[in-house]
Amino acid sequence: MNFAAYMRSHALRLAASLILLAALGALLLPLGVSTDGTILILIIAVILEAVPFLWGYARSRQYMHDLEVLADEGPDTLAYARSIEEPSYPEGELSWQAMQSLARAAQADSHEAEAAVEEYRQYVETWVHEIKTPLAAVRLMLANADAPDTAAVSREIARIDSYVEQALYYARSTSVEKDYLVRSVPADSLVKEAVRSRARTLIEAHMTVDMSGLTVQDGTSPVLICDPKWMDFILGQLIDNAVKYRQAKNPQISFSARIEEAGTANDHAVLKVADNGCGISEADLPRIFERGFTGENGRSHGKATGMGLYLVRTLCQKMGLSVSVRSREGKGTAFEIVFPQERSRFEEGTKLTEL
Amino acid sequence: MAKICLVEDDPAVRAQLALLLEHAGHEVTALECFDHLPEDILAAEPDAVVLDLGLPGTDGQYVARALRQQSQVPLMVLTSRASELDELMALTMGADDFVQKSANPQLILAHLDALLRRGKSQAPSAVLSEGGLALDTVRSEASYAGKTVELSRNELRILEQLMRKKGGICSREDLMEALWTSDAFVDDNTLTVNVNRLRQTLSRLGLKSAVVTFRGQGYALRLEQA
Numbered sequence: 001m002n003f004a005a006y007m008r009s010h011a012l013r014l015a016a017s018l019i020l021l022a023a024l025g026a027l028l029l030p031l032g033v034s035t036d037g038t039i040l041i042l043i044i045a046v047i048l049e050a051v052p053f054l055w056g057y058a059r060s061r062q063y064m065h066d067l068e069v070l071a072d073e074g075p076d077t078l079a080y081a082r083s084i085e086e087p088s089y090p091e092g093e094l095s096w097q098a099m100q101s102l103a104r105a106a107q108a109d110s111h112e113a114e115a116a117v118e119e120y121r122q123y124v125e126t127w128v129h130e131i132k133t134p135l136a137a138v139r140l141m142l143a144n145a146d147a148p149d150t151a152a153v154s155r156e157i158a159r160i161d162s163y164v165e166q167a168l169y170y171a172r173s174t175s176v177e178k179d180y181l182v183r184s185v186p187a188d189s190l191v192k193e194a195v196r197s198r199a200r201t202l203i204e205a206h207m208t209v210d211m212s213g214l215t216v217q218d219g220t221s222p223v224l225i226c227d228p229k230w231m232d233f234i235l236g237q238l239i240d241n242a243v244k245y246r247q248a249k250n251p252q253i254s255f256s257a258r259i260e261e262a263g264t265a266n267d268h269a270v271l272k273v274a275d276n277g278c279g280i281s282e283a284d285l286p287r288i289f290e291r292g293f294t295g296e297n298g299r300s301h302g303k304a305t306g307m308g309l310y311l312v313r314t315l316c317q318k319m320g321l322s323v324s325v326r327s328r329e330g331k332g333t334a335f336e337i338v339f340p341q342e343r344s345r346f347e348e349g350t351k352l353t354e355l
Numbered sequence: 356m357a358k359i360c361l362v363e364d365d366p367a368v369r370a371q372l373a374l375l376l377e378h379a380g381h382e383v384t385a386l387e388c389f390d391h392l393p394e395d396i397l398a399a400e401p402d403a404v405v406l407d408l409g410l411p412g413t414d415g416q417y418v419a420r421a422l423r424q425q426s427q428v429p430l431m432v433l434t435s436r437a438s439e440l441d442e443l444m445a446l447t448m449g450a451d452d453f454v455q456k457s458a459n460p461q462l463i464l465a466h467l468d469a470l471l472r473r474g475k476s477q478a479p480s481a482v483l484s485e486g487g488l489a490l491d492t493v494r495s496e497a498s499y500a501g502k503t504v505e506l507s508r509n510e511l512r513i514l515e516q517l518m519r520k521k522g523g524i525c526s527r528e529d530l531m532e533a534l535w536t537s538d539a540f541v542d543d544n545t546l547t548v549n550v551n552r553l554r555q556t557l558s559r560l561g562l563k564s565a566v567v568t569f570r571g572q573g574y575a576l577r578l579e580q581a
Binding site for chain 2: 128129130132133134135136137139140141143144151161168179180181183192195196197199200203204206208209211227228229230
């Protein structure tokens with residue numbers, strides 16, 4: 001609150017002071033007080049009126065400033081509110097105490113909500129863990145039973161599996177903790193694992209899988225720093241999309257990896273997943289990572305949940321990776337994931353030594 | 356034939372896993388009581404151990420470490436715990452392999468074969484036999500009427516699938532999936548080439564037309580016609 005605002009707030013008192021001074025000036029002389037005496041009395045009166053007025057402004061200035069900052073709703077309002085110093089005048093003290101009790105209540109609420117989210121996440125983890133056992137039993141029964149046409153049942157089991165995984169990783173994406181474990185893994189072994197576990201889907205869609213771009217000239221594959229399990233899920237989402245939005249003739253998915261700016265501080269690996277499917281329209285492209293966004297393709301192909309790419313981006317961000325997309329309608333789509341190579345990223349995940 | 360000790364608490368998964376391993380030509384000891392681990396595992400004198408992590412009254416990680424202190428037997432952890440941390444823990448405790456319980460059964464078998472192969476030079480072999488034809492999946496050899504031929508990796512996977520079907524038709528998708536699980540990401544044409552190669556190899560055993568094509572359905576192994 002600036003001084004002008006303070007004056008406006010105390011306008012009545014200011015007016016009363018001015019009337020008092022005017023009255024003294026007008027009445028003292030006719031009452032026989034000398035000119036000098038009148039001036040002296042007026043000076044004393046001005047001082048007595050002004051000092052408490054200015055003092056009142058001075059003692060509330062800091063607190064008022066703090067309140068203004070609070071009113072602007074900065075980034076961490078709650079923490080700011082709790083850091084404000086208690087003012088030393090009764091009205092200020094009261095409002096400060098009220099504010100602190102609000103802040104405490106809000107903090108308790110948010111802790112409670114966070115704990116509830118965390119509890120729910122743990123429940124989903126356990127649930128997913130439990131449901132996998134009967135699912136595994138069914139899958140083994142199908143493999144053991146010599147019955148014909150188990151392919152259709154296997155397909156449905158695979159769909160259940162992918163929804164279960166999605167629930168698990170959605171729950172993980174909501175966690176505030178870093179519950180991943182970073183390792184360096186060669187790009188080709190990561191991709192092979194992901195392709196192997198989705199072999200049936202890719203084979204039935206007659207997709208050609210090209211992994212030639214995963215090895216560089218000397219026969220090695222660029223090393224990616226990430227949680228391999230999380231990455232498997234991310235690759236799975238991209239593979240599922242490539243299958244879902246494939247073109248009828250010669251559908252293909254290709255994987256490639258490269259190292260960029262080696263030896264510099266910006267040293268990073270790039271994993272590229274490209275398909276020759278139906279592509280994404282220019283209008284939809286900027287929004288495909290949004291939660292629940294299905295777009296034109298999702299509507300025309302049906303069964304899009306709008307969760308897959310949202311989770312891809314969220315999980316990448318949690319691991320410190322960035323993901324980008326390029327696409328042309330009718331030509332295909334290419335996703336690129338950038339893996340910073342600096343060693344410090346190992347520190348961010350959970351450490352085994354802490355167990 | 357390899358002796359596998361199976362430690363899994365869920366009765367349905369245990370029974371089905373035992374069946375799967377037996378179909379693949381292994382001898383299975385499935386433990387049903389987990390109070391005396393790892394002694395009961397060692398008492399079974401297995402060539403390899405398949406161990407679940409979540410066991411009643413004890414934890415697989417603990418069992419893995421205790422087992423490793425007394426024996427170098429190949430150990431596969433088969434679990435529904437799916438985090439990187441669980442895997443690293445299991446491998447640190449002495450497991451040789453970590454496979455998801457929800458994985459494709461073919462993949463579980465492929466991992467077990469690889470584990471047995473890695474174990475010793477005198478790896479116990481897993482033998483499938485059908486109508487006089489015997490297939491050693493660990494040594495990758497087929498024998499018939501006293502003759503033995505070596506099979507390429509792809510030929511082995513294809514023949515193994517056909518023999519499992521016991522004369523029934525095996526779809527091209529099934530064959531391709533089996534090949535993909537052993538890292539051979541073949542397409543339709545390559546599969547045809549591989550099947551023809553297998554036919555040539557089998558003809559060296561005197562089995563000239565054992566692999567029969569069923570158009571639009573797949574292939575089957577017909578030994579009685581050979």
